[in-house]
Amino acid sequence: MTRxxxxxxxxxxxxxxxxxxxxxxxxxxALATLRLRQAVDAAGGGAGLAILSDxxxxxxxxxxxxxxxxxxxxxxxxxxxxxLWEREGDPHLIPGAAAFFDLADQLGVTIFYxxxxxxxxxxxxxxxxxxxxxxxxxxxxxxxxxxxxAERRAAVERDHRIILQLGDTLHDFHGAFAGAALxxxxxxxxxxxxxxxxxxxxxxxxxHGTWMKADLRPWEVPRIPA
Numbered sequence: 001m002t003r004x005x006x007x008x009x010x011x012x013x014x015x016x017x018x019x020x021x022x023x024x025x026x027x028x029x030a031l032a033t034l035r036l037r038q039a040v041d042a043a044g045g046g047a048g049l050a051i052l053s054d055x056x057x058x059x060x061x062x063x064x065x066x067x068x069x070x071x072x073x074x075x076x077x078x079x080x081x082x083x084l085w086e087r088e089g090d091p092h093l094i095p096g097a098a099a100f101f102d103l104a105d106q107l108g109v110t111i112f113y114x115x116x117x118x119x120x121x122x123x124x125x126x127x128x129x130x131x132x133x134x135x136x137x138x139x140x141x142x143x144x145x146x147x148x149x150a151e152r153r154a155a156v157e158r159d160h161r162i163i164l165q166l167g168d169t170l171h172d173f174h175g176a177f178a179g180a181a182l183x184x185x186x187x188x189x190x191x192x193x194x195x196x197x198x199x200x201x202x203x204x205x206x207x208h209g210t211w212m213k214a215d216l217r218p219w220e221v222p223r224i225p226a
Contacts, residue, residue: 011207012070016063022095024204029096032166032201036104039163039199046108050160052153054167055115055125057205059101059134060091066207086121086128093132094203105135110160112141114152114172119144150175168205182214 015021040046056062065085069078085091104111113134117125122144129137143152149171156162170177173195176188189196196202 008066008070008207011212012063012066014206015057015061016067021204021206025094026096028166028201028203029094029100031197032164033096033100033103035164035198035201036100036107036109040107040109043161043163046104046110048161049108049163050110050112050156051104051164051166052112052114052156052162053101053165054169054172054203055113055117055129056091057094057168057208058166058172058203059094059097059113060128060132061094062089062091063207064091065089083118083121086117087124089128091128093134098133101134109163110141111136112143112152112156113137114143114149114156116145116149119146148175148178150178162199164199164201166201166203168203169209170202173200173202182210185210 036051039049043049053059062085065081069081101111113129115125122139122142125144126137126139126142129142143155147155153162153165153175165173167173170185170189171179174188174192177185180188192200
């Protein structure tokens with residue numbers, strides 16, 4: 001099953017217009033804040049600890065460019081449209097993001113922004129994050145597309161203990177999810193079930209994911225004997 005424009009419209013409306021998405025995003029950051037405080041208290045301070053966070057649909061709301069693409073077929077899933085948005089777009093922060101990252105900074109935890117945004121637009125991404133007031137937005141803390149996310153996580157782990165990861169797709173958390181078939185993703189999610197809500201905080205995103213091409217499984221209505 002391929003994604004249809006109608007499906008895309010529903011997904012974008014949910015991401016941009018629903019009160020539920022804002023409630024879920026706040027809920028994610030509330031849980032992340034609880035886990036952050038627990039981890040820092042257990043460690044006796046933030047020194048040597050790190051948070052890894054995806055950017056798009058985890059920190060930044062990009063639904064405006066999704067809505068633009070929805071109305072222009074040529075922009076549908078266009079990398080050039082996305083590159084332009086990275087350079088010139090004006091996303092806003094997801095609710096709860098500012099307070100969470102400010103707290104992490106105050107507690108002395110190191111923050112790494114790990115995203116598959118294009119490295120050629122790194123200066124623009126840094127400028128966007130800085131304009132929105134996020135802390136620790138330095139070149140060495142903004143790790144963009146190039147090496148797989150698993151390698152970028154491993155590089156952080158050489159000097160830090162990662163206490164929390166935030167993201168909206170499962171490969172934000174573990175390299176095994178990257179490129180895995182949907183059935184394998186379900187199996188891996190079950191295998192790592194104890195990490196969700198603990199050190200892995202997953203944000204809702206109805207507009208992106210390998211699941212969007214999955215076949216639906218409708219209910220088979222039982223036949224009533226004549």
